[in-house]
Amino acid sequence: MSGLLSPGTKVRVRDDWPETRGPCHIRTPHYLRGAEGVVEKHLGAFPNPEDLAFARPASRLNLYHVRFVPQAIWPDAGGEALVVELYETWLEAA
Amino acid sequence: MHDMGGVSKFMCDAVDVEPHALSAFDREVDAIRQLLGAKKVMSVDELRRGIEAIPEPDYLRLSYYQRWIRSITDNMLAKGVFTEAELLAALEDTK
Amino acid sequence: MSEVLETPSDRLLAAVRQLLTDKGVVSREEISERIQATDAATPAQGARMVAKAWVDPAFRARMLADGAKAAEELGIPMRGMPPLGVLEDTAEEHNLVVCTLCSCYPRAVLGYPPFWFKSAAYRARAVRDPRGLLREFGTELPQAVKLRVVDSTADYRWMVLPLRPAGTEGWSEEQLAAVVREGDMIGVTFPKVS
Numbered sequence: 373m374s375g376l377l378s379p380g381t382k383v384r385v386r387d388d389w390p391e392t393r394g395p396c397h398i399r400t401p402h403y404l405r406g407a408e409g410v411v412e413k414h415l416g417a418f419p420n421p422e423d424l425a426f427a428r429p430a431s432r433l434n435l436y437h438v439r440f441v442p443q444a445i446w447p448d449a450g451g452e453a454l455v456v457e458l459y460e461t462w463l464e465a466a
Numbered sequence: 467m468h469d470m471g472g473v474s475k476f477m478c479d480a481v482d483v484e485p486h487a488l489s490a491f492d493r494e495v496d497a498i499r500q501l502l503g504a505k506k507v508m509s510v511d512e513l514r515r516g517i518e519a520i521p522e523p524d525y526l527r528l529s530y531y532q533r534w535i536r537s538i539t540d541n542m543l544a545k546g547v548f549t550e551a552e553l554l555a556a557l558e559d560t561k
Numbered sequence: 562m563s564e565v566l567e568t569p570s571d572r573l574l575a576a577v578r579q580l581l582t583d584k585g586v587v588s589r590e591e592i593s594e595r596i597q598a599t600d601a602a603t604p605a606q607g608a609r610m611v612a613k614a615w616v617d618p619a620f621r622a623r624m625l626a627d628g629a630k631a632a633e634e635l636g637i638p639m640r641g642m643p644p645l646g647v648l649e650d651t652a653e654e655h656n657l658v659v660c661t662l663c664s665c666y667p668r669a670v671l672g673y674p675p676f677w678f679k680s681a682a683y684r685a686r687a688v689r690d691p692r693g694l695l696r697e698f699g700t701e702l703p704q705a706v707k708l709r710v711v712d713s714t715a716d717y718r719w720m721v722l723p724l725r726p727a728g729t730e731g732w733s734e735e736q737l738a739a740v741v742r743e744g745d746m747i748g749v750t751f752p753k754v755s
Contacts, residue, residue: 470662470681471659473681476682476686477685479681479685481682481697481698485676486675491574495574497592497593497595500599502586504641507586529570535574536570542577547586548580548584553576553580556575556576557568557573559579560576560579
């Protein structure tokens with residue numbers, strides 16, 4: 373998703389698995405793919421680590437703190453909230 | 467392999483909460499990594515990609531900083547900072 | 562490269578050090594200086610920040626807004642370090658930090674990450690079984706307190722600003738800093754007054 377997302381925006385993490393297609397480096401944990409969450413905060417913009425990892429020119433991406441309900445990811449999960457830093461390219465409207 | 471959040475096979479493992487002192491090896495690998503980053507020779511993202519490329523049996527066998535020196539070596543070879551022949555010769559000297 | 566992959570790591574380090582110094586990429590002096598500088602960062606630095614935040618509301622507000630700036634105010638070197646975010650514990654909610662992908666850790670203010678923080682068990686369980694995990698650190702979190710787990714995956718490093726323990730009324734910043742340990746600033750334990 374592009375454009376600045378406000379706190380409270382509902383998002384879904386793209387259900388994408390680049391690691392099955394070849395060498396890559398991604399900072400979106402496997403357990404969040406396809407999960408729905410809520411934007412907590414915009415954290416700034418940072419060069420895309422998926423490019424930095426290969427020493428390629430990296431564009432700056434918005435980075436967000438996104439909150440998830442752990443039990444929606446694992447039925448047996450403990451804890452009340454799970455908050456993860458995610459780049460805009462991994463988020464879609466939910 | 468590195469992407470461990472919630473992975474079932476580790477869920478029953480107890481956490482070793484005891485302190486483990488870092489060795490001279492650990493500290494030096496850490497320092498070299500920082501210097502390579504500060505000098506723009508190798509980014510932390512490249513280090514991580516190199517660690518993630520380590521096959522699972524090796525990943526689990528190697529210690530934390532052993533993975534780092536392995537990734538640093540792979541990165542230096544890939545970037546041509548030194549060649550495989552130079553590395554093999556330098557390794558001979560360490561015998 | 563099978564020879565290299567079978568090489569004991571200490572020999573690999575010796576060879577890499579030799580090549581990098583021969584080629585002028587790094588010097589032995591730089592390596593020694595970097596080790597010294599890294600050893601100088603310890604949890605005592607984070608503890609100073611926490612103690613000041615407990616006694617100085619204006620500093621607390623600045624620390625929550627920008628942890629790196631607040632650290633610099635106290636003379637902690639932050640140049641070249643990633644941004645530092647501060648997670649505020651309240652009576653209702655407790656924060657726990659993990660990096661499930663590697664071992665991102667607020668090194669500038671806490672020093673080297675401890676062994677447990679880098680372990681597979683910690684990285685796997687912190688997001689899924691955090692209360693069970695806390696018990697292994699001797700921490701029993703009341704059911705009424707919500708547990709918020711922060712998986713540090715990207716460009717920020719995170720530290721927890723814990724609650725000031727009871728029984729510390731009137732204490733100086735130095736006295737307060739002395740009860741704040743590394744685990745308290747990651748969220749696996751709470752500051753304790755003995």
